[in-house]
Amino acid sequence: MTKKTxxxxxxxxxxxKIFFIKISNFVSLLFEKLGYFLTHNIFVYVYPKKVRLFGIxxxxxxxxxxxxxxxxxxxxxxxxxxxxxxxxxxxxxxxSLHEAYYNLQEGITSTYIGFENYLNIFRSQTLVxxxxxxxxxxxxxxxxxxxxxxxxxxxxxxxxxxxxxFRTIFFLPVIIAxxxxxxxxxxxxxxxxxxxxxxxxxxxxxxxxxxxxxDPLVLLLNSLLLVLWYAGIxxxxxxxxxxxxxxxxxxxxxxxxxxxxxxxxxxxxxxxxSLIGVSIIYVVVTMSLFVESGGILELTRxxxxxxxxxxxxxxGYGYAAAIAWTYFIFMVLIMLIFITISRGRKGSRx
Amino acid sequence: xxLRKKLxxxxxxxxxxxxxxxxxxxxxFSYIYLYPMLFMLTNSFMNVDDLINPGVNWVPTVLELENxxxxxxxxxxxxxxxxxxxYVLQVSISAxxxxxxxxxxxxxxxxxxxxILFAFMLATFILPSQxxxxxxxxxxxxxxxxxxxxxxxxxxxxxxxxxxxxxILIFYQFFKTIPGVxxxxxxxxxxxxxxxxxxxxxxxxxxxxxxxFLFSFVWYWNETFITGLYVGDQVTLPLKLQAFRASYESxxxxxxxxxxxxxxxxxxxxxxxxxxxxxxxxFAQRFFTESIDRTGITGE
Numbered sequence: 178m179t180k181k182t183x184x185x186x187x188x189x190x191x192x193x194k195i196f197f198i199k200i201s202n203f204v205s206l207l208f209e210k211l212g213y214f215l216t217h218n219i220f221v222y223v224y225p226k227k228v229r230l231f232g233i234x235x236x237x238x239x240x241x242x243x244x245x246x247x248x249x250x251x252x253x254x255x256x257x258x259x260x261x262x263x264x265x266x267x268x269x270x271x272x273s274l275h276e277a278y279y280n281l282q283e284g285i286t287s288t289y290i291g292f293e294n295y296l297n298i299f300r301s302q303t304l305v306x307x308x309x310x311x312x313x314x315x316x317x318x319x320x321x322x323x324x325x326x327x328x329x330x331x332x333x334x335x336x337x338x339x340x341x342x343f344r345t346i347f348f349l350p351v352i353i354a355x356x357x358x359x360x361x362x363x364x365x366x367x368x369x370x371x372x373x374x375x376x377x378x379x380x381x382x383x384x385x386x387x388x389x390x391x392d393p394l395v396l397l398l399n400s401l402l403l404v405l406w407y408a409g410i411x412x413x414x415x416x417x418x419x420x421x422x423x424x425x426x427x428x429x430x431x432x433x434x435x436x437x438x439x440x441x442x443x444x445x446x447x448x449x450x451s452l453i454g455v456s457i458i459y460v461v462v463t464m465s466l467f468v469e470s471g472g473i474l475e476l477t478r479x480x481x482x483x484x485x486x487x488x489x490x491x492x493g494y495g496y497a498a499a500i501a502w503t504y505f506i507f508m509v510l511i512m513l514i515f516i517t518i519s520r521g522r523k524g525s526r527x
Numbered sequence: 528x529x530l531r532k533k534l535x536x537x538x539x540x541x542x543x544x545x546x547x548x549x550x551x552x553x554x555x556f557s558y559i560y561l562y563p564m565l566f567m568l569t570n571s572f573m574n575v576d577d578l579i580n581p582g583v584n585w586v587p588t589v590l591e592l593e594n595x596x597x598x599x600x601x602x603x604x605x606x607x608x609x610x611x612x613x614y615v616l617q618v619s620i621s622a623x624x625x626x627x628x629x630x631x632x633x634x635x636x637x638x639x640x641x642x643i644l645f646a647f648m649l650a651t652f653i654l655p656s657q658x659x660x661x662x663x664x665x666x667x668x669x670x671x672x673x674x675x676x677x678x679x680x681x682x683x684x685x686x687x688x689x690x691x692x693x694x695i696l697i698f699y700q701f702f703k704t705i706p707g708v709x710x711x712x713x714x715x716x717x718x719x720x721x722x723x724x725x726x727x728x729x730x731x732x733x734x735x736x737x738x739x740f741l742f743s744f745v746w747y748w749n750e751t752f753i754t755g756l757y758v759g760d761q762v763t764l765p766l767k768l769q770a771f772r773a774s775y776e777s778x779x780x781x782x783x784x785x786x787x788x789x790x791x792x793x794x795x796x797x798x799x800x801x802x803x804x805x806x807x808x809x810f811a812q813r814f815f816t817e818s819i820d821r822t823g824i825t826g827e
Contacts, residue, residue: 243636246720250632253625254648254695257685262651265662272661285665329556335549344816346557349564352745352808352815353801357768361797362563365570365790402563413819462653468752477657478756494661501657509653 273498287495294499304500307473308507313393315461315511318404321397322460323453326408330415331445348413350406359403360469407464411456418449453519458512465508477501571595571794578791591791598795601775602767608803611748611763614676619743622683622694623736629686630698631724635710652692656753667757678757679747689746689753694739697818701735702728738818741811745804768800 215221222229228237235241248255273294275287298304333343379398383391397404422444430440468474481497565585570578574591577583633645656663663682667673672681682688686695705728713723747754751765761767767774775788808815 240637244638247632247636247638247641250636250724251629251644253684254629254632254686255644257682257687258647258651260666261663261682261685261687262654262659265659265666266654268662268665269658269660329553332549332553332556335546337546337550339550339553341816343553343557345812346560348812348816349808350560352804353564354749357751357765357771358797358801361768361793362567365566365794402559405559410819413816417820458653466655474655474657474752478660478752481661498658498661501655501660505655505658508655512653 269498270502272495273502275495276493277495277498278493285494290495294496295503297496298499298503304473304476307476308503310393310396311465311473311504312507312511314396315464317393317397318407318464319457319460319511319515322404322408322411323456325405326411326456327415327446327449329408329412330419330449331441333412333416334419344413344416348409351409354406354467359467363400363403407460410459410463414452414456414459415449418452419445422448450519454516457515457519461508461512461515465504473500473504477504567794567797571791571798573791575787575789575791578789594791594795595799597775597779597792598799601771601778602764602796602799604799607764607767612803614679614758614762615744615747617676618679618683618688618747619740621680622686622688622691622743622747623740625684625686626691626694626739627698627729627732627736630695631702631728633695634699634702635707635728636720648686648695649692651687652690656689660753660756664756673757674759676758676762679754683743688743689750690742694743697739698732698735701732705731734814737811738814741807741814742818744807748804764800764803768796771796 216223220231226237228235272285272287274289274291276290276294277285277287298308329347333340333347379395382394382398385391386394426444427440430444435443466474477497477500480500481494569585569587571594572590572592573583573587574589574593577587577589577591629648633641633648664673667678670681672678679688683691709727710723713727714720718726748763749765751763751769754762755766755769760770771793772788775792779788781787
C-alpha cells in the first residue's frame with residue numbers, strides 16, 4: 178500500500194517536471210520571437226556589427242554595447258530615481274516656499290510666500306525646543322555609540338568560543354527595534370536600568386549642574402539602553418574591520434615591547450579609523466529617521482494631514498515640507514561635523 | 528611559575544585572567560542589551576497583582592496566559608499575521624529582485640555618468656522619506672494607487688524603497704567579486720549579457736539574495752511611518768500595535784469587570800508583534816551577521 182503511494186507520487190513528480198519543461202520551452206520560444214521582433218523592425222534593426230536606429234546606422238563597439246546594457250540594467254533605478262526621489266525633492270522644496278493646501282476639487286493650491294515657512298519654524302514655540310533637543314541628543318549620543326561599539330568589537334574579537342553568540346546578541350536590536358515596540362518599552366521604563374534609576378547619580382547631576390547641560394544628560398542616561406541599541410550595525414562594521422588587521426603586526430609590536438594599551442592605540446585604532454566615518458553616517462541616519470511619537474517627524478505628518486495643535490495659522494503641505502527640509506539640513510550638518518572631527522584627529526596624527 | 532604563566536600568559540592578553548575579564552564584561556553588556564527584551568518577556572506573563580507587587584521582579588507568581596489571549600483577540604491574530612506577512616513578502620521580494628538587476632548593472636558594465644549615478648544612488652540612503660513624502664503622496668494620488676499596497680510595491684520595484692541603497696550595494700559588491708573571465712568565456716560561446724546574468728551570475732548570487740531578502744523583510748515589517756501614510760492604518764502587525772489601546776477599548780469596553788488594559792497585556796501584544804522577526808532571526812542569524820562583510824564597506 179505504502180509502496181504504491183510512493184510510486185504514484187514519484188510518477189506525479191516526473192509528470193510535473195515534464196509539464197514544467199514544456200511550459201518553460203514554450204515561454205522561452207515566445208520570448209525569443211518577441212526579442213527578434215523588438216530588435217528587427219523599422220525603428221530598430223540589429224545587424225551583426227551595426228545597428229540602425231530610426232534610419233541612422235551606428236557601429237556597435239564594445240563600449241557602446243556595454244553602455245547600452247548597463248543602462249538597460251539600471252533603467253528601473255533610473256526611472257524610479259527621477260520619479261520617486263529627484264522630482265519629489267525639488268517639488269517639496271518648491272512647496273516649502275509656498276503656502277500650500279490640498280483640496281479634493283482643485284488638487285493642490287499654493288501661494289508664494291518666500292522663506293516665510295522657514296522663518297515660522299524658528300518662531301514656533303514647539304518646534305525650536307524639539308530641534309534643540311534633537312541636536313543635543315545627537316551630539317551627546319553619537320560619540321557614545323561609536324566608542325561603545327569599538328569597545329564591544331574589540332572585546333568580541335578576543336579569540337574565544339562564544340564569539341558567535343555575542344555577535345548574535347548584539348545584533349538582535351536591529352531586528353526587533355520597531356517604532357511602536359520601542360515606544361511601549363519607553364513608556365514602561367524598560368529602557369533604563371533599574372540600578373541607574375535607584376542610584377543617586379541622576380539626582381547628583383540635576384543638583385550640581387546647570388539645567389542646560391543636566392537635562393540632556395539625564396535624558397541620555399534615561400534612554401541609555403535605547404541609545405546603545407543603535408550600536409548593532411557599527412559593532413559588526415568594526416568587527417569586520419578588526420578581522421582584516423594582520424595578526425603578525427601585533428606579534429611584531431609585542432616583540433618590540435609594546436604593551437596591549439599601546440597596541441590598541443597604535444595598531445587597532447588606526448586600522449579601523451577609516452570605518453568610523455561610515456559608522457557615523459549609519460548611526461546618524463538611523464537615529465534621525467526613527468519616528469518617535471511627539472518628535473519632529475511625527476509632527477511633520479500631523480502638520481500635513483490635519484494641522485498640529487499649535488498651528489492655527491501655519492500648517493499645510495508647504496509648512497510640512499519646510500520642516501522636513503530643515504530637519505534634513507540639520508542631519509547632514511551633524512554628520513559633516515562628526516566626520517570632520519574624526520578625520521581631523523586622524524590627520525593630526527599622520 | 529607555571530600557574531602564573533597560565534593566569535597571565537606571555538603578555539597578559541593571552542592569559543586566563545584577561546579572558547575572564549573580557550567574558551565578564553561581555554556578559555554584563557549582553558545583560559544590558561537584553562534587559563528590555565527580558566523585561567518584556569517576563570512582564571507579559573504577569574497578572575495585575577504581580578505588576579503592582581514590588582517583591583515580584585523577574586519571575587511571575589503565576590503564568591497569566593489570559594494576557595496573550597486578549598492580545599491575540601485585539602490584534603485579530605491568525606488573519607492579521609497572514610495579511611501582513613503576505614504584504615511584506617510582496618514588497619520585499621520585489622525590492623530584492625530589482626536591486627539584483629540594478630546592482631548587476633552598476634557592477635559589470637561601464638557606461639557614461641556611472642560614477643555620478645552611483646553616488647546619487649548611495650546618497651538616497653541619507654535622504655529622509657519625510658522630505659519626499661508630500662510630493663510622493665500627490666504622485667500616488669495621480670496614479671490612483673494611494674492607500675493601496677502598490678504604493679509601497681511600486682517604489683520598491685524601481686529601487687527606491689526603504690533602505691534600497693543598502694540592498695543595491697550588497698549586490699554590487701557581490702557581483703564585483705565574480706571574475707570577469709567567467710563571463711567573457713560565456714560571451715565567446717555566444718551568450719548575450721542577459722543570458723550571462725541569469726545563467727551565471729544569478730545562481731552564484733543566491734546567498735546575497737537571501738541576505739537582501741531577509742533584511743528587506745525585517746525593515747519593511749518594522750516600517751510604520753511610511754506604510755501607515757501610503758497604504759493605510761491597519762495593514763501590518765506593528766501598525767495594529769500602534770492602535771492597540773483604541774482597539775482594546777472597543778473590544779473590551781471600559782467599566783466591565785476585569786477589562787482594564789494593563790501593561791502586561793500591552794507587552795504581550797508587543798511580544799506577538801516581534802515574534803515572527805525573532806523566529807526569523809534565530810533560524811537565519813548567520814545570514815544577518817554576515818551581511819556587513821557582504822556590503823564591502825570595510826574596504827577591499
